[in-house]
Amino acid sequence: MSCETDTVKVLRTTGHKATPQRLMILAALRHGSGHLTATEIFGEVQVEYPYVDISTVYRTLGVLKELRLVSETDMGTGDTTYEWVQHQGRHHHLICRNCDEVTSLDHQYLEDLGAEIMAESGFKPDLDHFAIFGVCARCRLEAERN
Amino acid sequence: MSCETDTVKVLRTTGHKATPQRLMILAALRHGSGHLTATEIFGEVQVEYPYVDISTVYRTLGVLKELRLVSETDMGTGDTTYEWVQHQGRHHHLICRNCDEVTSLDHQYLEDLGAEIMAESGFKPDLDHFAIFGVCARCRLEAERN
DNA sequence: ATGGTACATGCAATTAATTGCAACTACATT
DNA sequence: AATGTAGTTGCAATTAATTGCATGTACCAT
Ligand SMILES: [Mn+2]
Ligand SMILES: [Mn+2]
Ligand SMILES: [Zn+2]
Ligand SMILES: [Zn+2]
Numbered sequence: 126m127s128c129e130t131d132t133v134k135v136l137r138t139t140g141h142k143a144t145p146q147r148l149m150i151l152a153a154l155r156h157g158s159g160h161l162t163a164t165e166i167f168g169e170v171q172v173e174y175p176y177v178d179i180s181t182v183y184r185t186l187g188v189l190k191e192l193r194l195v196s197e198t199d200m201g202t203g204d205t206t207y208e209w210v211q212h213q214g215r216h217h218h219l220i221c222r223n224c225d226e227v228t229s230l231d232h233q234y235l236e237d238l239g240a241e242i243m244a245e246s247g248f249k250p251d252l253d254h255f256a257i258f259g260v261c262a263r264c265r266l267e268a269e270r271n
Numbered sequence: 272m273s274c275e276t277d278t279v280k281v282l283r284t285t286g287h288k289a290t291p292q293r294l295m296i297l298a299a300l301r302h303g304s305g306h307l308t309a310t311e312i313f314g315e316v317q318v319e320y321p322y323v324d325i326s327t328v329y330r331t332l333g334v335l336k337e338l339r340l341v342s343e344t345d346m347g348t349g350d351t352t353y354e355w356v357q358h359q360g361r362h363h364h365l366i367c368r369n370c371d372e373v374t375s376l377d378h379q380y381l382e383d384l385g386a387e388i389m390a391e392s393g394f395k396p397d398l399d400h401f402a403i404f405g406v407c408a409r410c411r412l413e414a415e416r417n
Numbered sequence: 418a419t420g421g422t423a424c425a426t427g428c429a430a431t432t433a434a435t436t437g438c439a440a441c442t443a444c445a446t447t
Numbered sequence: 448a449a450t451g452t453a454g455t456t457g458c459a460a461t462t463a464a465t466t467g468c469a470t471g472t473a474c475c476a477t
Binding site: 199219221222228230234235237238241242246247248250251252257258259260261262265 | 367381383388392393394395396398403406407408411
């Protein structure tokens, strides 16, 4: 059973429809690896189906985010990015506000945080894909030398 | 020495200027408590000085954020909100994606996370003001009953 | 297969935020 | 106090994202 079929099932069982537009958006998310902007996805879909509207892309991404099939993240570049969650498994990013370097952060750090919050407040956090800003080791050392 | 004077000093020593517009924006942040939108701040300043432009507000908020005097947070309401960091001290928020309830989260949780990240990667995260989305205890129990 | 309906789409209009640029000004230096 | 300049402002234009609405369609139930 293809992953596309799985997703279609999730859509249907949650009261959504598997439209051609959505299938194309799903394909774009699947093919493109990593973080994609809405405009990039829009461009991909347009190749096949020029009548698609950017609002359909945003609305579909909204649905997929609600279903937690994609993550939506501001990586500090102005454009919000979307990532198919199964691509990399759960992970997060450290982004240096000085040199803009982006690195990955293992999910375990946030898993622990989530468990603590859950245990003490009953609130179950979605810790799908965080962008954590700060200063990287290199830039910090550089700054200290001055 | 007033807090306004402190801020002016911070601005000057970091190569920025203390313009009348900025002082009015600072006053708006200081008076208004809690999370303010750029439009709300804009409105406040306009009362006193109608010629101010919204771009000046955004640019000033950008500077103040860089200096970590205000936090910038998407609370899930469509408009980004800004908060004068000294108002509440460091704190964070848990936001239920089902009922939209917003609660506070003590900084300690994130302090610990930050220390761990710092120790293991050398990256020093800014953990000023997080909005953590998820499902609150009440909504979770409600969902389980169905 | 057909029909009814809740959901989705495309389009246009709107809102939020950003950016380029020429004119202006705060303020450090003299 | 006068000067030079880096940084700031207002304005207009742009871009990113959202929303209202009339039309269209997926898909469940028959
Ligand atoms: Mn990622
Ligand atoms: Mn807050
Ligand atoms: Zn760096
Ligand atoms: Zn709730």
